[in-house]
Amino acid sequence: MQKEKYLNLLYFTILILVTPFGGFACSMYKITCAGKTMVGCNEDAWRTTSTIWFEKARNKSEYGAGFTGSRKVSGNRIAPQSGMNEAGLTFSRLASYFPKQPMKINKKIITDEAT
Numbered sequence: 197m198q199k200e201k202y203l204n205l206l207y208f209t210i211l212i213l214v215t216p217f218g219g220f221a222c223s224m225y226k227i228t229c230a231g232k233t234m235v236g237c238n239e240d241a242w243r244t245t246s247t248i249w250f251e252k253a254r255n256k257s258e259y260g261a262g263f264t265g266s267r268k269v270s271g272n273r274i275a276p277q278s279g280m281n282e283a284g285l286t287f288s289r290l291a292s293y294f295p296k297q298p299m300k301i302n303k304k305i306i307t308d309e310a311t
Contacts, residue, residue: 222290224278237278237288239266247274259283270308 224237239246243266253260263279278288 222288224288224290226286233284235280235286237290239264239277243267249274253282259285273308 222237222239224235226233226235228234245268246264246266248262248264250262251260259281261279261281263276265274265277267275267277269275276289278286280286
């Protein structure tokens, strides 16, 4: 009985591994062990221009932060994909919803979307 159970599990695992998946999903993890927390994320994208940058706190009541991103919005400005401040508050843009919309001819041009 035990051998049959393991064989079924093996067959199921092989089936899952050989099944093609068409999705490109970003992922994030959070692990807490012995009072310490680790987080991490990946950006499943074709970009090769990923950047890491840090911003200092402007005064003592604020926190500095580190960011990652790769989408340029203007000049030397990059929209953050993920980040963490000095207190450990973390965010990551794991998915974006882009509903189908009809083309608009007279759209207002966005010149600086990161402000």
